[in-house]
Amino acid sequence: MTxxxxxxxxxxxxxxxxxxxxxxxxxxLLVALFLIQILYKTDTITLGFENWRPTLxxxxxxxxALCWGILLIKGDRGQRAxxxxxxxxxxxxxxxxxxxxxxxISLHDWNLxxxxxxxFNGLDNFRALLVxxxxxxxxxxxxxxxxxxxxxxxxxxxxxxxxxxxxxxxxFFRVVFLMPLMLSPVAVSWMLGKSLMEYRFGPAATxxxxxxxxxxxxxxxxxxxxxxxxxxxxxxxxxxxxxxLLAGLQALPKEVNEAAKIDGATGWQxxxxxxxxxxxxxxxxxxVIRIIFKLKLADVVINVTSGGPGGATDTVTSFIFREYRDRxxxxxxxxxxxxxxxxxxxxxxxxxxxxxxxxxxxx
Amino acid sequence: MxxxxxxxxxxxxxxxxxxxxxxxxFLCLFPIYWTITTSFKTxxxxxxxxxxxxxxxxxxxxxxxxxxxxxxxxxxxxxxxEEFLKRFFNSVITSVSASILAVMLGSLAAxxxxxxxxxxxxxxxxDISFFFLSQMILPPVVLALPFLVLYRExxxxxxxxxxxxxxxxxxxxIVIWIMRDQFSTIPIELEEAxxxxxxxxxxxxxxxxxxxxFPGMVAAFILCLVLSWNEYFFAALLTSADAKxxxxxxxxxxGSQGINWWSMAALSTAAIAPLxxxxxxxxxxxxxxxxxxxxx
Numbered sequence: 198m199t200x201x202x203x204x205x206x207x208x209x210x211x212x213x214x215x216x217x218x219x220x221x222x223x224x225x226l227l228v229a230l231f232l233i234q235i236l237y238k239t240d241t242i243t244l245g246f247e248n249w250r251p252t253l254x255x256x257x258x259x260x261x262a263l264c265w266g267i268l269l270i271k272g273d274r275g276q277r278a279x280x281x282x283x284x285x286x287x288x289x290x291x292x293x294x295x296x297x298x299x300x301x302i303s304l305h306d307w308n309l310x311x312x313x314x315x316x317f318n319g320l321d322n323f324r325a326l327l328v329x330x331x332x333x334x335x336x337x338x339x340x341x342x343x344x345x346x347x348x349x350x351x352x353x354x355x356x357x358x359x360x361x362x363x364x365x366x367x368x369f370f371r372v373v374f375l376m377p378l379m380l381s382p383v384a385v386s387w388m389l390g391k392s393l394m395e396y397r398f399g400p401a402a403t404x405x406x407x408x409x410x411x412x413x414x415x416x417x418x419x420x421x422x423x424x425x426x427x428x429x430x431x432x433x434x435x436x437x438x439x440x441x442l443l444a445g446l447q448a449l450p451k452e453v454n455e456a457a458k459i460d461g462a463t464g465w466q467x468x469x470x471x472x473x474x475x476x477x478x479x480x481x482x483x484x485v486i487r488i489i490f491k492l493k494l495a496d497v498v499i500n501v502t503s504g505g506p507g508g509a510t511d512t513v514t515s516f517i518f519r520e521y522r523d524r525x526x527x528x529x530x531x532x533x534x535x536x537x538x539x540x541x542x543x544x545x546x547x548x549x550x551x552x553x554x555x556x557x558x559x560x
Numbered sequence: 561m562x563x564x565x566x567x568x569x570x571x572x573x574x575x576x577x578x579x580x581x582x583x584x585x586f587l588c589l590f591p592i593y594w595t596i597t598t599s600f601k602t603x604x605x606x607x608x609x610x611x612x613x614x615x616x617x618x619x620x621x622x623x624x625x626x627x628x629x630x631x632x633x634x635x636x637x638x639x640x641x642e643e644f645l646k647r648f649f650n651s652v653i654t655s656v657s658a659s660i661l662a663v664m665l666g667s668l669a670a671x672x673x674x675x676x677x678x679x680x681x682x683x684x685x686x687d688i689s690f691f692f693l694s695q696m697i698l699p700p701v702v703l704a705l706p707f708l709v710l711y712r713e714x715x716x717x718x719x720x721x722x723x724x725x726x727x728x729x730x731x732x733x734i735v736i737w738i739m740r741d742q743f744s745t746i747p748i749e750l751e752e753a754x755x756x757x758x759x760x761x762x763x764x765x766x767x768x769x770x771x772x773x774f775p776g777m778v779a780a781f782i783l784c785l786v787l788s789w790n791e792y793f794f795a796a797l798l799t800s801a802d803a804k805x806x807x808x809x810x811x812x813x814x815g816s817q818g819i820n821w822w823s824m825a826a827l828s829t830a831a832i833a834p835l836x837x838x839x840x841x842x843x844x845x846x847x848x849x850x851x852x853x854x855x856x
Contacts, residue, residue, distance in 0.1 A: 248713060249713045249714045249715075250714050253714055278672075279668075280672025288695065291725060292729065295706040296706075302705065355580075364581065371847070376588050379786060379835040379836055380592075381790035384807075384831045387810065391824075392821060393594060397607070400594065403609050432587070479854045486696075489697050492699055499811075542697070
């Protein structure tokens with residue numbers, strides 16, 4: 198959506214020069230400070246700051262100068278650029294720079310608790326990663342966890358249909374169903390994982406005993422432990438998909454339903470022939486966002502099982518977390534994270550491409 | 561078709577629907593009920609699996625006493641309470657400031673992207689949008705270790721400001737996603753009228769757009785608040801003594817074994833209470849925020 202705004206693009210030459218001077222000075226300042234700090238840190242000069250904090254302030258100052266300068270140089274167009282610029286500069290500083298830095302770290306033998314500091318070791322970390330059974334095991338676990346999304350989706354869809362039918366106290370049920378999403382995964386780890394599903398006294402274990410499961414240990418055998426983690430995560434995140442699907446259901450045109458009723462379609466046929474296809478775009482959006490969230494799964498695993506038994510519940514994130522916490526091995530940990538990111542980017546791009554092509558065929 | 565009358569069918573259908581609804585409501589609420597009641601239970605009640613207060617067991621202020629928050633300890637000096645309150649307010653300050661920062665930066669960017677055409681070399685609006693939204697797939701673990709090293713150099717380790725910046729970054733794509741949707745529903749004629757009246761683009765944004773899109777901003781803000789209040793991963797890695805947040809405190813208590821379930825339960829209750837209250841009273845905003853993108 199665009200509009201042509203009335204306004205002058207004409208800016209006095211004097212003002213333009215002022216803007217350029219401001220940006221120029223700020224840039225010099227930033228670069229100079231950066232260079233001084235590098236030289237100081239490498240012991241080339243003795244004058245410098247104790248830490249890099251001043252460089253951060255310099256970047257902040259430079260950002261402000263850049264915004265101001267652009268405003269002076271570009272006039273009305275500068276005013277429009279100013280909407281996006283702050284978020285842009287923030288993201289550059291917080292993502293692009295650390296990402297480049299993380300590639301740098303990953304190519305080093307870098308242990309934070311070691312005295313000798315970092316040492317360049319090329320692709321050694323990558324070679325170690327290729328043969329690291331536990332890493333690939335956690336990758337495989339991620340596949341299991343992703344498959345669980347299908348079941349979450351089915352339950353969420355069912356709940357959305359329930360909430361969308363003619364019921365009293367809909368608002369009440371919506372509030373209640375949304376509740377798990379509000380709870381912190383760490384608290385959920387204790388509430389469900391460590392107390393409700395506790396082997397001796399937990400109500401879930403007691404219930405399982407009554408139902409005939411002799412020793413309801415939810416976290417001791419690999420398969421059951423993985424399943425329990427899936428349940429905990431599903432409990433928290435089903436409301437998220439449910440709300441998106443419910444919004445989709447409520448936006449369906451009313452005529453469609455009425456036409457189907459006249460045709461005499463049963464509920465089941467009606468769902469598969471009409472509701473489900475119409476809901477496909479929403480379903481895909483919800484599932485994709487859910488996949489993105491699932492790829493970050495860690496809190497519950499760290500707090501309930503610490504990846505055990507034998508790495509059966511480990512996610513990539515929780516594995517790297519322990520690699521750092523137990524061994525302070527930043528170099529190797531970062532390499533694992535970078536490889537994870539690359540795999541995610543490739544798979545997500547492929548997936549979105551496939552979905553795009555498929556959707557074009559369907560509609 | 562079977563022989564039963566449609567009336568009977570309808571009744572069965574109703575029973576099934578309400579049965580399913582109540583069953584799921586039970587699944588959602590029981591863990592919360594269990595946690596709250598457990599904070600009032602003695603060890604005996606816990607081991608015997610007592611569930612209903614005043615019938616199964618006599619509730620005692622045992623859990624909250626261990627936090628220094630029970631009626632008889634609230635006016636006494638308690639180191640546990642001080643520790644808890646410090647973590648609690650750390651969480652409040654961190655999550656609120658991060659959400660404000662993200663909503664400010666994100667709303668401005670979303671407005672710019674939904675109204676103006678930017679061009680910088682080959683970079684266009686769709687590319688800038690993609691740049692922002694693609695941050696969503698970035699797993700925190702990729703940034704965590706570099707930030708650990710960077711923050712150490714910047715002397716930002718174990719500082720609230722460092723955490724605020726990271727959380728703001730984490731929720732920024734979500735704000736842009738929601739607000740872009742919000743701004744596109746505002747009729748552009750309103751803004752054109754403002755321009756004719758002599759306002760510049762920023763005046764239009766402040767005086768006309770901001771008031772209209774305020775509910776959307778509240779929705780985005782609350783979603784940010786939920787995510788950053790519950791965030792554990794970065795906080796566990798980057799904070800230790802000063803800036804530690806509530807989830808980290810809860811997690812460190814879970815590790816210690818033993819059966820003082822009442823104090824763990826009380827701590828969990830206190831940790832989930834703020835968001836549970838928000839969930840009850842501001843539910844419509846959360847639904848509004850989450851529904852973005854579901855309807856085109």
